[in-house]
Amino acid sequence: MSDDFTSADPENVPEATEKNLVSGSALPGIKISVIGAGNIGTSLIEGLISSGKIRPDQLIATRRDPEKLDELRIFGIYATEDNVEAVRQSNIVILAVRPFEAGNVLAQIRSYLIPGKHILISLVADLTLDEITREVPDIPVFRALPNIAMNIGLSMTIMASSPRNTVKEIAVARFLFNCVGKTLLFSEDRMDAACVLSSCGVAFALRYLRAGVEAGVQIGISPEIATQLIAQAMTGAAALVLDGKSHPEAEIDRVTTPGGITIAGLNEMEMNGFSQAVIRGVLKADEAFRKE
16 A cells, blocks of 8 residues: 555545545455454444445455354355455455454464555554554554444544554545544544543433433333434434534524523533533543553
């Protein structure tokens, strides 16, 4: 993947540059291997194929358990127990193994990672860029932390790039994860904090959804209908901020009228510590993340 592009600031690759450097629909000629396709790897595979931008014949996946390989072949991809074979056949290698397996797997495949041919993207949360680079010093290396919504194309992926990676290498890595949602590039020292918001944030939002459903049942709405109502409201709220690029408080102001029901509900939530509970929950999750 090496080329004549100079090394780039990993947080400052313009979107227009990315579109110019990565060819339209399916990274033609590129093969992608997912090493250790468990839950997260399978979710990525499903999302890539569903996007229509990556074809099944571009994907190779590995699992240690041969009985699990047929579950991967359902997607029309090539699946094998052999990590080395997968690396040899691919250009982009995605490391999706469990943290305690990562060292052994890197030692197994490092001799088969070829400068100019391969990019390595690690999904292993506990593995730093320095640790990876010590094992594979001549290969473009990235860290990516997606969330569980990859399979439906709505992940928020946090990505860090080795400083020496080129603009095109960064564009290719980001294109891949943009196929399963949105991708933001961070310096590595900010990844943990960003991950708390993007990955833990899914659970935090679902906890609000659950509480809203329970309240809905109390006021006479069935759980199924309450779930639809609140989930769609959450989808709309997110779209107003993401697509309309407005501030959350501005959108709140649009739906609250003086003396109305919305402001009554909001004030009751605030008097019971809603915002403080969210802030304290995020800070506690960040604290726990840093202790791991």
